[in-house]
Amino acid sequence: MADDNDHSDHPAHASELSEMQLRVRALETVLAEKGYVDPAALDAMIEAYETRIGPHTGAAVVAKAWADPAFKQALLADATEAVQSLGLISRVGDHLIAVENTPTTHNMIVCTLCSCYPWEVLGLPPVWYKSAPYRSRAVNDPRGVLADFGVSLPRDAQIRVWDSTAETRFIVLPMRPPGTEGWSDERLAALVTRDCMIGTGLPKSPRDAA
Amino acid sequence: MDGIHDMGGMHGFGKVVPEKDEPVFHAPWEGRCLALNRAMGAIGAWSIDEGRAGIEALPPDVYLESSYYKKWALRLENMVIARGLAGADEIAAGHALRSGNRLNRKLQIADVPRTLSRGSFGRTSQSAPRFKIGDRVRTKNIHPPTHTRLPRYARGRVGVIEANRGCHVFPDSTAVRAGENPQWLYTVLFEGPELWGEECDPTLKVSIEAFEPYLDPAS
Numbered sequence: 001m002a003d004d005n006d007h008s009d010h011p012a013h014a015s016e017l018s019e020m021q022l023r024v025r026a027l028e029t030v031l032a033e034k035g036y037v038d039p040a041a042l043d044a045m046i047e048a049y050e051t052r053i054g055p056h057t058g059a060a061v062v063a064k065a066w067a068d069p070a071f072k073q074a075l076l077a078d079a080t081e082a083v084q085s086l087g088l089i090s091r092v093g094d095h096l097i098a099v100e101n102t103p104t105t106h107n108m109i110v111c112t113l114c115s116c117y118p119w120e121v122l123g124l125p126p127v128w129y130k131s132a133p134y135r136s137r138a139v140n141d142p143r144g145v146l147a148d149f150g151v152s153l154p155r156d157a158q159i160r161v162w163d164s165t166a167e168t169r170f171i172v173l174p175m176r177p178p179g180t181e182g183w184s185d186e187r188l189a190a191l192v193t194r195d196c197m198i199g200t201g202l203p204k205s206p207r208d209a210a
Numbered sequence: 211m212d213g214i215h216d217m218g219g220m221h222g223f224g225k226v227v228p229e230k231d232e233p234v235f236h237a238p239w240e241g242r243c244l245a246l247n248r249a250m251g252a253i254g255a256w257s258i259d260e261g262r263a264g265i266e267a268l269p270p271d272v273y274l275e276s277s278y279y280k281k282w283a284l285r286l287e288n289m290v291i292a293r294g295l296a297g298a299d300e301i302a303a304g305h306a307l308r309s310g311n312r313l314n315r316k317l318q319i320a321d322v323p324r325t326l327s328r329g330s331f332g333r334t335s336q337s338a339p340r341f342k343i344g345d346r347v348r349t350k351n352i353h354p355p356t357h358t359r360l361p362r363y364a365r366g367r368v369g370v371i372e373a374n375r376g377c378h379v380f381p382d383s384t385a386v387r388a389g390e391n392p393q394w395l396y397t398v399l400f401e402g403p404e405l406w407g408e409e410c411d412p413t414l415k416v417s418i419e420a421f422e423p424y425l426d427p428a429s
Contacts, residue, residue, distance in 0.1 A: 024239040024283055026304035028246055030296050034310025036253060037317050042245035044322040049241070050234050053326065093328030095375060112218030112361050114262055115278070120327065124244075126232050130278045132223040139218045139363060139416050140406050148226040158413050163218065165359045166395050166419035167258075167331040168375050195228075 054123035057088050058171055059192035061121060063185045065098075066176040076100055079171065089120055095168040096121070101175050101199075105158045108145075108199030109170045110138035116164035118171050122194060129198065139163060149200045172199045179206045211263075212353055212362060214270035219363040219406070240279040247282050249317040252325040256289060259385035263357040264289045333392035335377035340394065340422055345371045347398060348428040349420065357385035360424045364416075367404050368428045372417060373397040380421055394422040 031037045061083055065072040075082040079096040083089070096118060099107040111117065112135045117125040128134050137145050142159045146152065153159070162170045174196040180188060183206075190209050195201030217223075235241040251261060264285040265273075273281065290296045300307045317325070341347060351366040352358065359381050375395040383391035402414030 020243075020280055020283060021237070021239045022304075023287075024243045024246070026301055027283065027286060027290075028242055029304055030300045030306050031246060031250070031290065033306035034296060035316050036255070036295065036310060037246060037249040038319065041317050041319045041322050042242060042249060044319055045245040045248060045325060046235075046241040048322070048326055049244070054234075090323060091327040094330050094332050110218075112363075113216055113359065114265065124234055126229065127236075127278065128226050128228050131226065132217055132220075132274070133226045135217040136220040136223050137226070140402075140410070140414075142414065143411060145226055149228060156413065158415065159411070161414070161416045163361065163364075163416060163418045165361060166375070166381075166421070167328070167378060168395070168397075168419050169328075200226075200228075 049124055053089075053119065055121075055192075055194035055197065056189070057123075058118070058121040058194070058197045059189040060088055060185070061086065061098075061171070062173060062192045062197065063188035065173055066180075066188050067183075067185050072173070075173065083121060092120055093118075093169065097168055097170050098173050099160070099162060099170055100173045103157075103175070105160055106153050106199065107170075107172045108138060108142050108159065108161045109164065109172060110135060110161060111164040112136070112139055113163075113165060116167075116169065118169040121171055122197060126194070146200065149195065151200070151202060172197050174203050177203050177205050211266050211355055211357060213266045214273045215266045216362050218361045235279075239283075243279045243283045243286070247286055248325050250286065250290070252321060253315045253317050255293060255295060257384045258329065259357055259379075259381040260387070261285065261289070262381070263385040266357060331379045332376050333379060333390060335394065336392065339374055341371045341374075341396060341425065341427075343371050343373065346428040347371060347396075347420075347425040349398070349424055350426060352424070354382065356382065358382050358424075360420065361418065363405055364398075364400065364418050364420075367400055369398040369400040369404070369417075371396050372399045375419065378421070380423070382421070382423070396420050396422070396425070398425070 032039055065075050075098045079098040080092050080094055083096060084092045101107055115125055115130040117129060139161050142161055164170060177191055191204045193201050193204060196203045265281055268281060268284055287301055291298050346368060348368050349360060349365050377392045378395045380391040380393040383389055397417050398420045399415055399417045402410040405416060
């Protein structure tokens with residue numbers, strides 16, 4: 001069945017690949033020759049996204065919130081300020097908002113109109129987050145979406161979907177797994193998956209992380 | 211714009227298919243394409259909402275058939291041509307045939323850290339907010355042919371103001387180069403059945419981030 005689904009973001013044909021390589025190379029050459037961009041600056045941007053900016057930052061934030069009640073309170077009050085205070089990244093964009101999962105409420109983040117995503121703390125969004133299946137179904141069938149990820153919630157749990165329709169950005173603060181009392185921030189962070197900070201997953205259990 | 215990009219609630223797209231161990235980019239051109247788009251935005255060639263409008267302006271069949279970064283590449287081609295920053299003949303030739311003359315800035319390495327942070331969209335308010343937390347509001351039933359951030363599924367619906375996020379640049383205005391026109395931004399919360407009817411999962415609540423001009427008071 002998987003083959004019937006949206007694979008439009010996985011270019012299967014070498015022809016598209018080479019066509020796009022040529023097209024983007026042509027664009028870059030023209031824009032560089034015109035003096036608008038410096039290819040070395042493009043290299044630096046790509047390198048940052050490939051090596052430095054990613055969900056490890058969000059995982060460190062979540063782990064800190066699990067371990068430090070004062071930080072958790074600050075994070076939920078103003079995530080931009082709280083994350084900035086950790087010094088993990090040079091500048092946190094305005095209006096980062098952390099939303100907390102509880103035993104009765106599960107949060108999920110989507111951008112139905114495009115692909116808004118908290119890049120600074122989670123890196124670039126995965127293909128599925130930008131895909132038509134996720135963007136169409138997250139707002140009216142979140143339990144079905146969760147099933148696609150192998151996640152099922154209690155029938156009576158409230159599901160709260162946040163559609164990122166402006167320049168506010170959301171990160172889910174998942175529930176701390178039981179059996180992690182006394183763990184260091186580093187061990188806790190290893191339980192925090194990207195998907196659990198989007199709301200399409202749950203943190204790993206201590207057993208899985210062993 | 212009531213375009214194909216406004217996907218919330220549509221049927222027929224199938225399952226979500228996560229990719230195990232997904233790479234940041236699936237081919238080198240994707241990274242070049244992302245960086246080129248960010249670079250042109252960073253030197254002020256267009257605003258973030260003009261850029262979004264550029265994606266939405268792709269024909270619906272092209273939008274659906276193209277991968278994410280292919281859409282970005284097509285948008286970039288269209289916008290540099292529309293803005294007179296490069297000619298279609300130059301892109302076809304793969305080389306500049308004339309000198310660039312519209313922008314006096316070039317994105318350099320020293321500018322890169324700035325491009326990795328999101329822009330700042332909060333602005334000083336010119337007026338008091340019209341709504342307060344807990345107010346019931348009805349979203350407007352609007353269908354502008356230009357860019358808007360009020361999704362179709364949430365038009366004409368009653369919700370509750372949950373938070374005031376401050377005063378922000380108004381995308382509907384900047385997308386058509388009509389100035390920042392800052393507006394109050396609210397988180398508006400809807401019960402699932404208000405959006406999707408009585409058959410809806412009763413445990414579902416959905417919020418949008420709604421600019422004040424999208425909202426009317428509801429009794």
